[in-house]
Amino acid sequence: MLQGMFQEGQMIKITNLEKFYRTEEVETIALNKLSMEVGTGEFVAIMGPSGCGKSTLLNILGMLDDPDDGSYVFNDIEVAHFNERKRADLRKHNIGFVFQSFNLIDELTVFENVELPLIYTGVPAAERVKRVEEVLDKMQIMHRRNHYPQQLSGGQQQRVAIARAVVNKPKLILADEPTGNLDSTNGNDVMELLTDLNEQGTTIIMVTHSEHDARYSHRIIRLLDGQAVVENIMV
Amino acid sequence: MLRNYITTAWRNLVNKKFYSAINIIGLTIGLAVGMLILIWVKDELSYDKFNTRVDEIYKVNASIGSGATKQVWGGAPAPVAFFALKEVPGVVNAARVITSYDYGTFRYKDKLLKEDYGKLAYVDDAFFTMFDYKLLKGNAKQPFPNDQSVIITESAAKRYFGDADPIGKTITGDSKDPYTVSGVLVDFPANSSISGDMLFSMNVKKKQYNGKGYWKSMDEDWGNYYTQTFLQVRPDASTKAIGDKLTKIHMAHQQGIKPTDGVFMLQPLADIHLYKPDGSQAGMQIVKVFSIVAVLILLIACINYINLSTARAMLRAKEVSVRKIIGADRKHLFIQFIMETVLCFAIALLLAFSLIYAVMPVYNNIAGKQMHFDLLNANVWQVIALTIIVTLVASSIYPAILLSSFKPISALKGKISGAGNATFRKVLVVCQFAFSIGLIIGTLIINRQLNYIQSKQLGYDREHIFSVEMHGMQDHYEAIRAGLLTQREVLGVTTGDNSVVNSGSTTGDTDWDGKAPDVSFLIHPFNIDKDFISLFKIKFVAGAGFTGSKSDTAHFILNETAVKLAGIKDPIGKRFKLHDLNGIIIGIVKDFHFASLKQAIEPSIFAYRPTSWQMYVKTTGKDAPAAIKAVGKYWQQYNANFPYEYNFLDDVYNNMYKTEQQTGTLFNIFACIAIFISCLGLFGLATYTAQVKIKEIGIRKVLGASVANITTMLSKDFLVLVVIAIVIASPIAWFAMNNWLQEYVYRVDLHWWIMAIAGGVAILIALATISFQAIKAALTNPVKSLRSE
């Protein structure tokens, strides 16, 4: 059983979580009775070999996917059996996502991409402009606000993606290999940004293949074949 | 929020120019054509409905004969209206309309104008209060102050008097009878079954009965079914009871009438445009067919939209997933996609409006109508609203549901359950092509039947023959004939009172030895001179023709059908009585088509008369102008008061099938459009497939696939769909067209190869459409396509 180091608040507690993928001939066990906890304000890195279930875990934590068995308590609410609608609702108010491949919408400008989550949560227009500008400023891409994603470098795109993930002030940011498509300079910038966000109180769970990046976190959870095997606590 | 939806929708439209163009062009044409057809349908259905009392007004039709010879006439004898008002309960009002052929021209001061046949009518005073035809000037309660009054339409007034006030002005019919204008009528609406230029008092017609004839007065004349009689009945009255009562009155008043003759039936005013007097469909059939065609074309256009947007949804899966992950609800996505559809539609609609405006004149020309596309007209908006709601619902809900129901995480990985809706798309493509192939088959068969009508051996020769009404020339016919025959360009001259192309009249007033007492026998009488039969090259099967001798006045010639139906054995020399004339049969002619090919050949009889009102002149194609001029000289001499007019029988014949020709032309156009829109969709889908498979194609090429291999790979699936469509459409189209052909007694046979041609054409067109994209994809350098991934 792995314990979070910040005991004052527990954000995530999963117990015996299981996830299977069934195709015609084989059944893959992506998560095998996995249990872990993440405290509020923690910065956790998840590592492990390819195919060990990192992305699967992150998707379940982000309520994009549902587990086949086990329990998932988020902020004291059991969400494992929530339906799509309820999950979506919880998600849009609490969780921001950052992906390896940025996943910006090509048809929208930088500003509009960042504005989108606010639109979906029904923030009024004037307030939206203020908040988007604020966050773009912080990510230092204000001067690119009217550009389209294709006109930006990878590092800039990832900064926009982070801006979009944090604009709704989520309590939790889930990042799946956020530096995977970036060179080391840009990668370090992104890690600095995430660290800043964490210091301001946002909980971060990040999947990474890079020991270097993992060192930015408080704690590393290592997965093997769908099970947590080791936990390293940073100092 | 809304702004965001609209900008996103707009950018999607602009960024994907190719698909947007295909979608919008398809929708525009579909909407425009669909609306044009529906406007036509609405126009057809609107006939006579402008009358406020349309539900209470009925026309009296008469059924004559029984069994195979039963015919239902749209006319009734004049006394019907008289007795209906006097003796039949439930009848509130009655008005008769009798077309007048009494005048051909009218003169006002030195202006002499021709009035076309059928544009003059005698009407009862009630006409003006029963119907909604409005008098601009004049008194509807007492429309004709005296028998020399005439009411003319606005446009007729303009022709005679310009802008001057027509009231009190006098026009002279055929230089003899003066009539004073007592009222001006708003022109008959184009969708009125009753129309004309001038209306005269029924009293004028009544006075033509001088009491010396067989029928003493108009309201005693039960023998001539020449009036259109309209009755206004109480809403709760039984029309059947009224008809039966009228039949009883008829039986009581006309001596010797058979119980099967003169049976009256009431037909609702709203039905008289689209249904025949016997209640069978006339125009209604075409209205139904065209409504179906309109719906099919709209469906084809919608299917395009659905297919392309769902196909593209696969390419948009990433965008949709991202939106979901960052918080979009189903509702948001749903609205977004509906918005895109609405935008596409708005553009297509604008273009469709412009297109409709642009083609309206041509369309009116082809359809032979005066329809208006007026954006401010409520009717137009009804059509539009219906079209749009149906199309919008059909073409936006499905893509919207599909797109908004992606599982975000699998879609992000490019794993969407594509199988299910690829099947759905295939089904839609099959439907689309089934519709198109059905229309192609329909077109082929209609064209074949029209060709058949054109080239059918009718049993007489109408080539290069024109007819002229003789008027004053009739008294000098012999001299004129002799004079014309000296001209090189005139090959023959004859006279007759009935048209070989389309005989108008029939009579039941016949007798022969052995005629069963209660049998109804209707025959078409032709009064002709001695040259008629030879000029029209009608063939004898027995006996001989008229020679012009004195004894010919008591001679008759029958056609084969007449002999057969009358059941006369060895007819030559037998007695036959037509009206008051007792004579003998001297010849039998081979049957010929003196009516539309929709009707079976009926009995006909030729009687001899040295001259009749109509002269026929045969010439040659080359010499026709000279022949017309030659006749014109005599016209000048004897008919100076009439404008010279002649009709070639070929034109008269073609006019008889004008509706068919128009329907045929419209059908051709619609079928082409359906095919075009279908192909547009297929083109889009083929492009999409090539785009999706670009990597696969690249890899296959690297591994050694030839251009032919790849083209086949991409085209095969689509062709299978077209073949399935052929299999589905052929039997249905066969059945439907077979039904349509039943309307013609004389018709072409249906052959399996018509289906084969339609199928072949569809396959060829589809192949051409698909292979363009397939070949293009196959020719792409694989290095390029592999790198782009």
Ligand SMILES: Nc1ncnc2c1ncn2[C@@H]1O[C@H](COP(=O)(O)OP(=O)(O)OP(=O)(O)O)[C@@H](O)[C@H]1O
């Ligand atoms: N949709 C799916 N269908 C079938 N199997 C799947 C599916 N998604 C993941 N898997 C399997 O589940 C296991 C875990 O996959 P997951 O994507 O979580 O690995 P990962 O740790 O993120 O790997 P990587 O480091 O390569 O991203 C793998 O064995 C994978 O093959």
Ligand SMILES: [Mg+2]
């Ligand atoms: Mg992964």
